Structure formats: structure tokens, C-alpha cells
Amino acid sequence: MSKYLELVKVLDKICYEAPAKNTRYNLRVATSEQISSARARAFIHLFLKVKFGQIDFSERERFITDDIDDGGIDGYYIDKDKKDLFIIQSKFRTNEKNFENKEITLEEILSMDINRVTSGEHSYETGAKYNGKIQAFIRELQEISDLPRYNYRVIIIANVKNSLQTSINKIVGFNAEIYNYDRCYQELLFPLVSGTFYNVSELKITINLESTNTGHRIDYNVKTQFDECNVNAFFVPTLEIAKIVSRYKNSILKFNPRSYLDLAAGSVNSEIEKSIRKIKTNEFALFNNGITMLSDHTKHSDKVGKRNKAEVMVTNPQIINGGQTAYTLSRIYETCLKDGSPLEIFEDKEVLLKIITFSDEGDPSAKKAGEKLSLIEEISKATNQQSPVNEADRRANDRVQIELQQKIFEEFGYYYERKRGEFGDGIRNEYISRNMIIDRELFLKVCLAAQGKPNESLSGQLKLFIPSKFSSILPDSDSYRKYMFAYITYVQLPKYKSSTSGLATSYGRFAVTTIVSQKYVSTLSKDDFEKVIDLEINL
Numbered sequence: 001m002s003k004y005l006e007l008v009k010v011l012d013k014i015c016y017e018a019p020a021k022n023t024r025y026n027l028r029v030a031t032s033e034q035i036s037s038a039r040a041r042a043f044i045h046l047f048l049k050v051k052f053g054q055i056d057f058s059e060r061e062r063f064i065t066d067d068i069d070d071g072g073i074d075g076y077y078i079d080k081d082k083k084d085l086f087i088i089q090s091k092f093r094t095n096e097k098n099f100e101n102k103e104i105t106l107e108e109i110l111s112m113d114i115n116r117v118t119s120g121e122h123s124y125e126t127g128a129k130y131n132g133k134i135q136a137f138i139r140e141l142q143e144i145s146d147l148p149r150y151n152y153r154v155i156i157i158a159n160v161k162n163s164l165q166t167s168i169n170k171i172v173g174f175n176a177e178i179y180n181y182d183r184c185y186q187e188l189l190f191p192l193v194s195g196t197f198y199n200v201s202e203l204k205i206t207i208n209l210e211s212t213n214t215g216h217r218i219d220y221n222v223k224t225q226f227d228e229c230n231v232n233a234f235f236v237p238t239l240e241i242a243k244i245v246s247r248y249k250n251s252i253l254k255f256n257p258r259s260y261l262d263l264a265a266g267s268v269n270s271e272i273e274k275s276i277r278k279i280k281t282n283e284f285a286l287f288n289n290g291i292t293m294l295s296d297h298t299k300h301s302d303k304v305g306k307r308n309k310a311e312v313m314v315t316n317p318q319i320i321n322g323g324q325t326a327y328t329l330s331r332i333y334e335t336c337l338k339d340g341s342p343l344e345i346f347e348d349k350e351v352l353l354k355i356i357t358f359s360d361e362g363d364p365s366a367k368k369a370g371e372k373l374s375l376i377e378e379i380s381k382a383t384n385q386q387s388p389v390n391e392a393d394r395r396a397n398d399r400v401q402i403e404l405q406q407k408i409f410e411e412f413g414y415y416y417e418r419k420r421g422e423f424g425d426g427i428r429n430e431y432i433s434r435n436m437i438i439d440r441e442l443f444l445k446v447c448l449a450a451q452g453k454p455n456e457s458l459s460g461q462l463k464l465f466i467p468s469k470f471s472s473i474l475p476d477s478d479s480y481r482k483y484m485f486a487y488i489t490y491v492q493l494p495k496y497k498s499s500t501s502g503l504a505t506s507y508g509r510f511a512v513t514t515i516v517s518q519k520y521v522s523t524l525s526k527d528d529f530e531k532v533i534d535l536e537i538n539l
Helices: 003-016 032-052 057-061 096-101 106-110 114-118 132-142 162-172 181-194 238-252 268-277 323-339 366-383 399-412 424-428 440-450 454-458 461-465 467-473 480-496 509-517 526-538
Strands: 075-079 084-090 151-157 176-178 202-208 218-223 228-237 291-295 297-301 309-315 318-321 350-358 415-417 437-439
Touching: 003 032, 003 096, 003 181, 032 057, 032 075, 032 084, 032 151, 032 181, 096 181, 106 162, 114 132, 114 151, 162 176, 181 399, 181 415, 181 424, 202 228, 202 238, 228 238, 228 297, 238 318, 238 323, 238 350, 268 323, 291 309, 291 323, 297 350, 318 323, 318 366, 399 415, 399 480, 415 440, 437 440, 440 454, 440 461, 440 467, 440 480, 440 509, 454 509, 461 467, 480 509, 480 526, 509 526
Parallel strands: 084 151, 151 176, 291 350, 415 437
Antiparallel strands: 075 084, 202 309, 218 228, 228 350, 291 318, 297 309
């Protein structure tokens, strides 16, 4: 499936999120024109969800103004924390060719009445009134007491000629930020599928003080080879953690060696779920090893104007241990919301949270940054004991794997799973099918076959991912196209099974992949891959 068709599938899923009363998103009874209109609005929903973490459909819908008499403004968003005002113009195209090639015209940009709307004008120069959503936008601006402090940011989600950028900036009065088709795939589609779509810069965590007898936290300074670190530890309501991960998902697990591993029977995650659902008291605090979070800056206060409450503000948080615990809690929370079940199962249940804060002072050099990342990796390895972390998990954040993932998606539209469970959200929400996900172990075996070593392709995961072997197979990502040629060969082989092919296309797949891979040349386009593979296998 092409990236465009996957994008359309995502937009349709967003339409299905709409409340029944919002009939304009009902694709089941819509005409082709109405379907196109619904997808165009869902495209803006996608932007608001990914870029601003707006999870709730109805909340996002409030910011979408796209309709008759919208003053050329399709949507907006007001970030009151960062003092940013976003004004959105979007053009969704109804077929892949137009989506990737058709450009927005200067006339369409000229239709944006940004200056009039932000100046409080309620109508066009002709006197015709703007629609109700634009009127609501104007009222919202009028209610902001410190509006002069806000930065105005114009977002154009469309293909734009490079030569038009300067003209567009003059027309809208601000530097416009352009999201062309490729940026939409990279920064909207991929993050949504992988659950990394909203990066939180500051996080507030609320703590209960009712169950504490004396001090409710440990505050400890640690001297390391990198620099001095501060460690805070306290028990946090499980519901707090559930809500946090439900919103930020894998974006808060970037340094964790694994993403969520689902609730397989007998797994650690299923046991975590049982201790929340089946036990009414707080054994969870005893059974669970807790969560370790990294922070660039941490601020704690008991004086927050709430009885028996304290709050912790964490800057650039990342969970490096306990990701399975945190994600399982979020899945339970989401299931309760979906089913309309009460959240009482979380009541009086807490989990130990350890926050490691790195000093943000001192040497900002690349060397120090590298030392910090090395220390993070060592902490991650040392603390991930609750679920076994295998060698493949330890290689998940290696630079070569990150580059492979980016390049393979950008050119081929496949999702290389460098972390276990990385695309679980995409599968659960039916954004993508499993056959679009590349298993990392299989990929390494295919790489060996492409290198002319089909016998080594039978190696187990442990051998493939030990550092020396892994780096010999994938020293860099430069040969990704050849390896994708080999991968496509391997996955297509079963369809060629016939009475004449014998066991070659089943038990001899790596050997056949090695032979066909010799026909790869760097000038082959991805569209030619299947033609060459088909020709070679049928010879």
C-alpha cells in the first residue's frame, strides 16, 4: 500500500471518531464529494492531533473553520503556554498524483484574510459576514489579555513552489511554514502510526500526600563521570501515569529499548493489568519495581493550593525504565474510557517514580552531550530488568537503525520496526496492516542473504545482534536500497510456489534471495524492483 493510501486510511479512521451527531463525517452514507470534504477536514484534525496533542475529536473540531465564508482560514490553534497563535490553510487532494504534485496557487493564498480577522473585522471587505467558526475565533482572540506577546505562525499544508515562499510571506504578513506532501508523510503519518506524535516539553505530575507519615519523597544528589545528577523518588497515583502515557505514548519512551509489548497471556504486562483490575488494595506499589524518568529540569512544590497534594514539574521527560508498566496503565485507562467503565480500579493505587535530573549547567559541547547519552544508555541497560531486554532491544536506538527506519519509510513506505511494539498503536487502530512492518531480525537475515551468505541467515537473534556481528552486517545504512530489493524478493517468493519450483520458494528462500539479489543495480527505481524480481524468479 502506498503512503498516500495509508494516509487516506488514517483520515477515514479520524472520521469514524466523530460523534454521531456530526453527520458531515459520516462516510457510510456520504457521496463522493462529501467523502472528499470529510477527508479534507480530517486532514486538519490529523495536524492538530499530531502537532498539538489534541486527542479528543470534539476539542479538535472546535479549531476547524473550513467551510463557506471561512476567510481563507481552514483552522487555527492557540498555544497559551508558549504564546503561539497558529493559522492554518490546508489543501487535501483526492488522489495520490495530485496530492504529491499539485501545488497551491498564489490566488488561494491571497484568499486568506489573516489581517482582517486578527484585526477584529467580522466580515469581508464586501460586507459579507465570516462564518460562525471565524466569529468564534475572533472572540477567542479578544479574550486573550496579553495577545501582543503572542507569535503569529501561518501553516500552509500544501505543495508550494520554492519561488513562491517570499511572495507568500509578504501576502500573509508572517513567515509561513510549509508542509508539503513529503513532510506530511514524515511528520504527520509516520509519528501517528508509531505513537510518537506529540513531544511534551513540560509535564506536571500530581502526588497524593494523604498516605505519607513524614516526608513523601527522597531528594538525593549523585556525582557521576558525566556530571552531577539529582534523583527524586516518590509514589505517584497510577491514574496520573495512565493519563500521561495515554496522551504522549511512545514519544515519552524514546530512550526506552522497547515500545509497548501488549497484553499477551502470562506476560509481565498481563500481570500488571491483573494487579490493577483484580486487587482492590495497593499491593501494586509492592509488586511493581517502579518507573524511571529522565528530566532536564525538575521542580517540586507542596504549596499548590490543593489540600494533601503536591506537584512536580518535569522538563523534557523521557521514561527509560518501566515503560511496560506505564503503557499498560494507559491501555487500561483507555479501555475504561471507551467502555464507559468507572476509573475506580485506579483508586488508592500508586507506583514508585524515580526522576533523574541532569544538570543543565556547565559544558554544552558535543563531547558532553555524547557522555550524557552514554550514561542514559547505561542507566537504561542497568534498570531494565523487569522484562528481559535482549541484544536486539539494546541495539534499538543505534544510529544505523534510526537512519534505516527513516530511509526505508521515506522511499518505500515500509515501517522498519527497530523497537519491539513500536507500531502497536498503528496496528490496534488499523492505520496500517502487519505486512507493512519489517521485522528487524528477518531484515538482518535478508541483509546476510544479499551479501551472499544465505547459510548465515539461519543464525538466531542472539548471534545476529551481538555488537560485533551486528556492526559487520550493518556498518551503516548506505546499502538500504539493495537490502530492500532483497527483502521484497524474500517476501514475494511464496507467491511463485509451483510444481516446478520444488522447495526453493519455501525452505530455500534465503538461497533464492541471494541469487536474485545479484541482479540488483543502484540505478533500479523502487517501481522496477518487482519487475526485475518477477523476471528473475520466473527464469
